[in-house]
Structure formats: structure tokens, C-alpha cells
Amino acid sequence: MKKVLFVASEGLPFIKSGGLADVIGSLPQTINSERYSCSVVLPLYKKIKENYELNKIGEYNVQSGLINCKAELYYQKYDGVDFYFIGNDQYFYRDGMYGYVDDGERFAFFCKAVLEMLNILPFKVDLLACNDWHTGMIPIMCKKEYCDSYHQNIKTIYTIHNLLFQGNFPEKMLDYFNLDRKYYENGDIRFDDGISFMKAGILFADKVTTVSQSYAKEILTEEYSERMDSVLRTRQNDLSGIVNGIDVQMWNSNTDKALIANYDISKLSGKKKCKKKLQEMLGLRVADDVLLVGMISRLTWQKGVSLILEKLSAIMNQDIQLIILGTGDNYIESQFKQLEYTYPHRAVFYCGYNETLSHQVYAGIDMLLMPSLFEPCGISQLIAMRYGTLPLVREVGGLKDTVIPYNEYEHTGNGFSFRNFSGDDLLNVLKYALNVYYYHPKEWKMLMKNAMNSDVSWKASAEKYIDLFDNLLGH
Ligand code: ADP
Numbered sequence: 001m002k003k004v005l006f007v008a009s010e011g012l013p014f015i016k017s018g019g020l021a022d023v024i025g026s027l028p029q030t031i032n033s034e035r036y037s038c039s040v041v042l043p044l045y046k047k048i049k050e051n052y053e054l055n056k057i058g059e060y061n062v063q064s065g066l067i068n069c070k071a072e073l074y075y076q077k078y079d080g081v082d083f084y085f086i087g088n089d090q091y092f093y094r095d096g097m098y099g100y101v102d103d104g105e106r107f108a109f110f111c112k113a114v115l116e117m118l119n120i121l122p123f124k125v126d127l128l129a130c131n132d133w134h135t136g137m138i139p140i141m142c143k144k145e146y147c148d149s150y151h152q153n154i155k156t157i158y159t160i161h162n163l164l165f166q167g168n169f170p171e172k173m174l175d176y177f178n179l180d181r182k183y184y185e186n187g188d189i190r191f192d193d194g195i196s197f198m199k200a201g202i203l204f205a206d207k208v209t210t211v212s213q214s215y216a217k218e219i220l221t222e223e224y225s226e227r228m229d230s231v232l233r234t235r236q237n238d239l240s241g242i243v244n245g246i247d248v249q250m251w252n253s254n255t256d257k258a259l260i261a262n263y264d265i266s267k268l269s270g271k272k273k274c275k276k277k278l279q280e281m282l283g284l285r286v287a288d289d290v291l292l293v294g295m296i297s298r299l300t301w302q303k304g305v306s307l308i309l310e311k312l313s314a315i316m317n318q319d320i321q322l323i324i325l326g327t328g329d330n331y332i333e334s335q336f337k338q339l340e341y342t343y344p345h346r347a348v349f350y351c352g353y354n355e356t357l358s359h360q361v362y363a364g365i366d367m368l369l370m371p372s373l374f375e376p377c378g379i380s381q382l383i384a385m386r387y388g389t390l391p392l393v394r395e396v397g398g399l400k401d402t403v404i405p406y407n408e409y410e411h412t413g414n415g416f417s418f419r420n421f422s423g424d425d426l427l428n429v430l431k432y433a434l435n436v437y438y439y440h441p442k443e444w445k446m447l448m449k450n451a452m453n454s455d456v457s458w459k460a461s462a463e464k465y466i467d468l469f470d471n472l473l474g475h
Contacts, residue, residue: 002126002473006040007114009134014048019379020161026247028081030458043110044087045097058120064112065176071113086113104169107134108176127155133167136201145178155472158205162376163219163226167197199231206472208239211377212398216241224374243401244377245458253387258359265452278364284321285345291320291437294365296358296380299328304371309335310423322347325361362387371426375399385451391415414451
């Protein structure tokens with residue numbers, strides 16, 4: 001049996017800030033089989049240390065350039081998957097996960113600590129599945145810093161979940177690695193006048209993947225590449241897009257304990273109860289016959305918030321109610337904070353991150369708004385569909401690959417979409433959706449059923465990862 005170690009900066013159920021955590025919390029478990037055994041390693045953040053009773057299984061020294069300190073290794077099994085946690089209080093015992101001035105040093109430590117951890121694990125790892133910039137230095141360090149046959153023979157995959165966050169740091173960041181300076185001088189890890197964890201991951205991993213086929217194509221173009229298109233083009237033959245799935249056990253309207261009533265495709269009455277409860281809870285007028293629209297998101301410009309703000313009054317002129325659940329950019333938060341004063345009992349903004357409430361919102365709303373500027377995959381629209389909530393999305397990245405727009409002639413689709421990043425186009429499709437909701441309820445119900453029947457599980461995509469592993473490990 002081959003051993004795969006997923007390396008990431010977040011993963012459910014232990015810690016989450018976005019879709020990466022959903023992936024790390026569900027993909028390894030789906031791949032686990034007689035052929036592959038997957039485990040996960042995460043940084044031991046304060047929140048994990050305080051909320052979980054983990055077993056300490058080791059302690060070792062980590063030396064990487066200026067870094068010379070101890071790493072503590074903790075372990076816990078969850079849902080059949082072995083989770084490892086690398087602890088160092090100086091780096092990770094903090095309230096947040098990211099956004100610190102020493103993030104480069106923190107994740108340089110993490111990368112090195114993962115590679116050293118391999119020497120004390122009770123099994124040999126065949127493949128390291130690295131995710132996003134936080135782990136981007138692992139492939140080059142594994143190949144160029146270590147001369148032992150164990151590290152040399154390990155295969156690496158680097159998965160891009162969001163190309164916007166690149167881990168670019170000033171040149172002095174080199175001092176935190178034991179790497180030959182030539183990799184900076186020859187441009188391999190150099191980006192502008194500093195070093196880029198993202199670039200290193202792309203160039204040195206054996207295979208590069210991203211989280212949808214459309215995004216895999218988009219990032220080769222200037223418009224979506226965040227200036228990495230020429231780098232990515234050099235790896236074009238090793239780059240593939242595999243769309244994300246979700247944990248269909250956790251996201252199951254028929255068993256979800258966060259809901260006041262459960263429901264499934266054959267008995268949708270529970271969804272009405274969820275809607276009523278949600279309206280009551282959030283101070284909206286309780287009405288079953290008004291279209292309840294929601295957004296559950298990090299509040300960043302990536303998510304198309306500018307279109308919503310631009311058209312807010314026109315949107316609220318429609319016969320709808322609006323719920324925004326999210327946190328992020330201060331300016332965006334301040335704009336949404338006006339909502340419930342301007343539109344009392346019709347619109348509400350819950351500012352914060354709330355897992356339980358997110359389940360209740362996915363179940364209670366009729367439509368999920370996701371007009372992203374770019375979207376590597378998107379998890380929210382997949383969850384929405386599973387709960388019979390129709391996504392209204394922009395046709396970009398993974399949204400394009402997972403949402404099939406309503407076709408009134410063929411009676412097909414599982415949501416609504418628009419192409420151009422334009423407030424008018426968003427408004428038009430919203431009006432179109434309203435028309436279907438109010439005047440063609442049978443069609444709306446058909447779309448709900450199609451959405452709930454859409455395969456948003458990991459099944460098909462896990463097979464694709466397995467093919468990739470087979471390809472690399474010569475199965
Ligand atoms: P991204 O990874 O870019 O943030 P995704 O759509 O891929 O976007 O994943 C977002 C995940 O985070 C989803 O599981 C969504 O439900 C969750 N999420 C986002 N904001 C919140 C919030 N404020 N409260 C609870 N869950 C949230």
C-alpha cells in the first residue's frame with residue numbers, strides 16, 4: 001500500500017477559514033483504499049491546541065537557515081484518517097492563522113518541519129500532496145536539500161487552491177532556508193525581487209493541479225494568472241484541473257443536526273420549516289412566498305461583492321429578502337452593516353464566521369448568490385445545491401464547471417448564471433430567476449430537484465487523483 005501525506009495550512013474538522021479546509025477534511029478519507037493510505041499534517045494552531053485533546057508522539061529539532069528550534073508532533077485519528085500536527089508555540093500559538101508579519105518564517109518552519117517529520121513517522125511516505133503557498137517550498141527543499149534516497153524518491157504534487165495568495169517575500173527570506181543561492185539567482189524561486197513560495201511549488205513539484213478544469217485553463221491567461229501565467233505555462237504538460245467535491249455525509253439535509261427540520265428530495269416540506277426558522281432567528285419578516293437570497297462568504301473583492309454593492313438598491317427593489325453571512329474586508333463589512341437599517345426585516349448582515357449558522361442558511365434560503373470575479377472551484381455553490389438551494393453564479397472557474405444554467409426550453413439546469421462581470425448582468429439574471437420563482441413554481445421545483453441530484457461528492461474526482469497518483473508512483 002502506498003502512503004500519501006497531505007500537507008496543508010488548514011483542514012476540517014480542526015480548523016477552517018475557507019474551502020481548502022473542506023477539501024483537506026474530506027478528500028483524503030475518500031481516497032483511502034487498499035491501494036492508498038492518506039494522512040494529513042497541519043500546523044498546531046492555538047485554536048486546535050485548546051479545543052482538541054491530541055496525543056503527543058514526538059519532538060525533534062528543525063534547522064533551516066536562521067530557524068533553529070523544536071517542533072512538537074501531535075496526532076489524532078479522525079474519520080479513519082491519521083492527522084498529524086506540528087507544534088511550535090512561538091510560531092503557531094496565536095489567535096489567528098494567517099496575516100502576521102512573520103508568515104514567511106512561520107511557513108518556512110512548517111515546510112522544513114514536515115520534511116524532518118518524515119524521519120520519525122512510523123511509515124515511509126511515497127507522495128507528498130502539498131496545498132497552496134504555505135507548502136510551496138516543500139518540493140524544492142525535498143529535492144535539493146536532502147541527498148538521502150528516502151527524500152529523493154518521494155513524489156510531490158502541488159495543488160493551487162487560490163493563485164491570488166502567493167507567499168511572495170523579500171529576498172532576505174532566503175536566509176530561512178538551507179537552499180543554494182543559485183535557485184534565486186537563476187530565477188527558479190525568484191519573483192520580482194523576492195522569493196515566491198507559490199512559484200517554487202509550481203516549478204519543483206512533479207505534478208501541479210488546481211481545483212477545476214476551467215480554472216486550470218484560466219490561470220494560463222494574463223487575466224486570471226496573477227502574473228504567474230508564464231511560470232505556469234512552463235508546466236502546462238504537468239498541470240491539470242480536478243474539480244472539488246464536498247463531504248456529502250456532513251452536508252446532508254436529511255441528517256443535518258443543525259437544522260430544525262430535515263428534508264430530502266422526496267419530502268421538501270422540511271426546507272420550508274428551515275426557511276421560517278431562519279427568518280425568525282434573523283429578524284426577517286416571516287413569509288414563505290418571498291424569495292430568500294443568501295450569501296455565505298469571505299468578504300473579499302474576489303467574491304464579486306462590488307457588483308452587489310453597485311446594484312444593492314436595485315436588488316432590494318425586487319421582491320426579495322437578503323441574508324449576508326460573512327467576514328473579511330473592513331470596507332465591505334461597513335457597507336453591509338447598513339443593510340438592516342436601510343431595509344428593516346428584509347435584509348440582514350451577520351458579520352462573522354459561524355459554522356452552525358451556515359448550515360441553517362444553506363438550508364433556509366432559496367437561492368445562493370456567488371457572482372465571483374474569479375473562483376478556483378467554490379465550495380459554497382456545491383453545498384447549496386445539496387440543500388436544494390439554487391446557486392446564482394458568474395460563469396467563471398469552478399462555478400462554470402459545476403452550475404448548469406436553467407434552460408427554459410429544454411427544462412434543464414441546476415441554477416442560474418451570467419457571463420460578464422457586470423452589475424447589470426447580475427441584476428438581469430436575478431430578475432429572470434425571480435420570474436421563475438414567482439410565476440413558474442413547477443420549474444423552480446424541478447431545478448431544486450436537479451440541484452439535489454447533482455453529484456457534488458468526491459467520488460469522480462477522487463478517481464482522478466488516484467489516476468494521478470498511479471501515474472506518479474508507477475502503479
Ligand atoms: P473560499 O475558499 O474562497 O473562501 P469556497 O466557496 O471554496 O470559498 O469555500 C468557502 C467555505 O467557507 C464554504 O464551506 C463556506 O460555507 C464557508 N464559509 C465562508 N464564510 C463563512 C462564514 N462567515 N461562516 C461560516 N462558513 C463560512
